[in-house]
Amino acid sequence: MKLSKKLLLGSITGILTLGAGFPVSQWLKSTPVAATTTSNTNTLKLVHGAYVYNKKGQRLTKYRGSRYNTHLRKGTNIKYAGTIQPIEKDSKQYYLLNDDNYNQSWLPYKKIKGKYYYNIGHGGYINAANVNEINGQPLYVASATVTIHDKNKYDNFPKKGLYVGSGSDRILIKTGQKITVDRTSTIPTGNSTSVAYRIAGTTDTFVITKFVKNKPRQKLAIYTIDTYVGLKQNSNAYSISSILKPKITNKNVILAKNENLPVIRKIYVWVPKDNKAELFYRLNYYSPEESINYENAIQNQLFYVKAADAIYLSGPQLTPANTPEEAQADAKIATASDKQDLQKLIDQEKTITASSNYKNEDYVNTYKAQYDEALKQAKAVNSSTSVSITEVKEAVWYLTTQQEALLNATKTGNGNVKETMAIN
Incomplete structure (x- = not known):
């Protein structure tokens, strides 16, 4: 059964091609000279x-x-x-x-x-x-200074101003006010998303660009909560098993060139056919938007893409969770001893499901669903007699992060769920 998606602030759709806005209301009156050169060099x-x-x-x-x-x-x-x-x-x-x-x-x-x-x-x-x-x-x-205005065709500011953000970052902005912005992103607005600028000095307080009069002349860095990478070429999605034992795996999902992927982890995995360890990104199970192929990869437990096929786009920079030497050592079949940490996590199920956060209806489609999925995957790995140590360690990591996210989830002062998960 497909889980409900969690809409995360900072989806990357549409933002990668966002151009700078060029103010044209003022032109210098002196006679300008023509370009001195047409070369891009120096x-x-x-x-x-x-x-x-x-x-x-x-x-x-x-x-x-x-x-x-x-x-x-x-x-x-x-x-x-x-x-x-x-x-x-x-x-x-x-x-x-x-x-x-x-x-x-x-x-x-x-x-x-x-x-x-x-x-x-x-x-x-x-x-x-x-x-x-x-x-x-x-x-x-x-950072750049912009001016707020209320001359949008469809939406006007309230006379007393418009509140943006939440909690300690909640800010009242008024028409004519100058504010400093330092990032660009897309944010959910109703059933769609809108391009927005982040207000400098805040974590995630944004003003939609349609309320900005003089847009920055230069680019602002992209802000996303999740890490995103872009594919440089058509690329396979892998499971750890399909990397270690490609001949016995018949699942094959190809992700398209230029697709933007939310990723959550970076690890070395041993590649026997090349006799070396390679870096892979782990796809984020919970994405604001999913292509059909991305969704197919996730549903088939094909969580990994080669780092060599991708380039960083935005979000926290990931560092490898292991070394090439560890990846080679962990390619062997896991024993019962190797699964002890995973078994201990699975044994905490009754405690977790009895917690107030697990029973909280506000978390049913987010933290609870994430924990349930992580637990399901962990049990499958734990019961298998052919999984590698790498797969066991990945199951431990994933179940640990989702369990902690569920137990640490809180609400903000305005009743909204506060994202506390730190899985990057």
């Missing part, structure tokens, strides 16, 4: 017209010998001075994402009077706020 691309300044933040009256070069047109590609350098994650206001979509780099900027400027050589600087690409790659901003 270039900045302007998303807005930009004046040229000196190192003190003063507008130049001449640049490169002409007053006409002191203002650059929107869309201009202009050479910069300096080199791209790696940085500690989330340490700079403006940054680039590396090929792994997680680590970051930056083009060093100069902060002058509270604003950030890129050096374009010949004594000239331009405001980084007017740049949206470096070397053809999108520029990200750590």
Whole structure:
């Protein structure tokens, strides 16, 4: 029987192709110059017209010998001075994402009077706020200031303002108010989802973009509660058994290239045919949205995809739960001794099902359902005489996390269920 899905804040649908909003209400009145170059090498691309300044933040009256070069047109590609350098994650206001979509780099900027400027050589600087690409790659901003407005065609703010968020993060926002946002996501709104910005300084308080007047010029990092990866190619979904014993397994579900997958764990599994351990992601059983193939994989207990076939997209960065050496050692058949920890967890069933949280109707389709499914899988593993130690350890991990999630679940002050599960 299919379990009810839990709608998690921060689904990734639609957000991966979200573009920056470009304000067009104001245009610089001086005569702009045409693009100086069309190459992406060592270039900045302007998303807005930009004046040229000196190192003190003063507008130049001449640049490169002409007053006409002191203002650059929107869309201009202009050479910069300096080199791209790696940085500690989330340490700079403006940054680039590396090929792994997680680590970051930056083009060093100069902060002058509270604003950030890129050096374009010949004594000239331009405001980084007017740049949206470096070397053809999108520029990200750590945070941006936007203005709330109530001129949406269908929904208006209450006169006294609109509350967003919950608990200690509950905030009253009003039309005309300026707020700082630092992430983008999609959030559930009724029977659908809407693109939203997270308000800086909160964990999960969002304002829907239709209530934002001046959208950020640069990209904001994607926020999701779960970790998501994207497939670089069509990829098989696996069980541990199908990895260790591919010849005796006839289940086969292929997940499509570019599919975005919620994942919950990263582990090494021994691959006998290659005589080495490989990294795999474990799919998250509870997903805000599921493709048919994803659903088929889950229902057939094919929880794993090769990490080499995927690239990180968003959410907490996962680290391997074991080592290659442990994966090789755990590929052998589990003995009764290897199953002791799993048996102890299963023996706690009566205590768990007698708990107030298990009997709480608010948790029937979430925590209770998750625990029941984890217990069912654990019993199947425990009763099998052919499972590997890896499968036993995975069953222990999964049942432990779902049991703890159920017992630790609480409610917020407004009566909503508070997500306390930390399975990443």
